[in-house]
Amino acid sequence: MKKLGFGLMRLPTTGSEADIDMKELCRMADTFLERGYTYFDTAYMYHGGRSESAAGEAIVSRHPRDSFWLTSKLPTFYLKEKGDQEKIFAEQLRRCKVEYFDNYLLHSLDERNYATAEKFGSFGYVAKLKEQGYIRHYGFSFHDSAEVLDKILTAHPEVEFVQLQLNYLDWEDERIQSRKCYETAVRHGKKVIVMEPVKGGTLANIPPEAQKLMQECHPDWSPASWALRFVAGLENVKMVLSGMSTPAQLEENTSFMGDVQPFDERENALVAAVTGLIKGKGAIACTACRYCTESCPKNIAIPDYFSLYNASLSKKDAGEEKKRYAALGEKFGKADDCIRCKKCERVCPQHLPVTEYLPKIAELFK
Ligand code: SF4
Ligand code: SF4
Incomplete structure (x- = not known):
């Protein structure tokens, strides 16, 4: 499978976050599939709860079920009482118009959401869904320290993959710990799916002096493509999600993500230098996830x-x-x-x- 996944969290809209531009989304999904890319990633709460039904309308209703992978996630942070996960999962199948999900994740585990997942037996629940054929593979997305990741993977060696926030800006960041989390996942033998490779657009709009460095090295690579290539070249990374909002972004990403090579020493040194330049500006590291x-x-x-x-x-x-x-x-x-x-x-x-x-x-x- 080609390593670029279509993240359905920053879709084109005609107004508010929930007003997804369905015509544009259909066109973008069609182009994505025509170019041999097959992975779509949605979640219960993206776009004010509209992303899953948009996936159902634009992708599932219009393309053969075996021509794409659809991923969704169990919002552990919404679990309040027994029976909630069952209700939510049934609603997700309905919204997405599917009988099964290819990948299903416990969404956004950190120390607190992990405790909720344990309280409601969510790991056992998704294992049962797999046995029953409602999901094909399961894992979790993660936002905490490498230490917490190690704790979860030690307690749950059965999960098949983890979804991590990896990008060159957060690689050595002590709060996000991209590198340490990636290495922890590798040590546990897990495949990695990458989220926020462009850090919510931050790495597409870098300071002019950083852009100049990149252009001198590869005149035809945009700053966003540097960010995607950096993570796609990592050996254990199986998929890189990009929340594409416009046909132009999709056009660019699909033009090179079919064949990406690991970074060499010079390219690694360059992104480290760019990281220093970006951090020096004092920007707020918000990814606009909302x-x-x-x-x-x-x-x-x-x-x-x-x-x-x-x-x-x-x-x-x-x-x-x-x-x-x-x-x-x-x-x-x-x-x-x-x-x-x-x-x-x-x-x-x-x-x-x-x-x-x-x-x-x-x-x-x-
Ligand atoms: S922005 Fe202020 S008011 Fe709003 S949730 Fe945060 S702390 Fe509360
Ligand atoms: S401040 Fe809000 S939008 Fe920004 S990263 Fe945090 S939760 Fe997401």
Whole structure:
């Protein structure tokens, strides 16, 4: 199987997050399949709960079931009482219009969600689904330290694969621990699926001096392609997910991901240098996954404000960002509406100190 998977979490929309542009998605899915790529990845809560039904309409209803792989995930963070996982799984089959999932994951395990999964016997539940033919393979996606990953894989050697946040910016990052997590998975003999290879778009929009370095080395590689190639070249990586939002992104990614080679010494040194340049700018490492916005009682547009803040870092005048901040503030809570309840921080897979950043943003854009 070619190593590029279509992540259905940043789909084209016609308005709000839940208004998926179905015509565009159908065209993109068709092109993806025509080019020999077959892997699609959705989840219960992507696009305000609409991603799975969009997959059902755009992919499952329009293509033979054996011509693609469809993956979805059990939202462990939504499990409150006995019977919840059964209800959710039945709903997922209905939404996606499938009789089975090719891959099924316990979604977003960290220390807390792992405890929930154990409490509700989720590992045993997915093993049973496999026995019954409702899923073909199972694993889990993960957002915590290598130590926690080691603990889970030691307790559950039966899982077939893990989905990890790997990218060159987080490779040596002490909070995300990309390299350490990858090495832990390899030590346990697990296949790896990569999420956030471009870190929510951060590695597609790098500072000009970093772009220059990349162009000197490979004039025809875009910054996003450097990011995808870096992880796709790792030996145990079997699939790299990219949340493609436009036909142009799909066009570019499918043009080179069919044949990617591991990085040589020079290329590895270059991404390490680029990492230093990006981190030196002080950007907020938000991937725009939007897990936080659901839980915010003040409806603060957290990832949008972080994105404006990051965009302002490379400019002398943040006038444009200020205007966009004011416009967002008409529809959503403003940065200084935060009541520091920290619900956002508890669900943020990047472990970002949201409540420390928001006052800075409020001050910058006031
Ligand atoms: S800490 Fe602030 S931003 Fe985070 S959920 Fe609470 S109100 Fe929203
Ligand atoms: S702040 Fe965290 S949870 Fe919210 S969008 Fe960014 S990475 Fe995701």
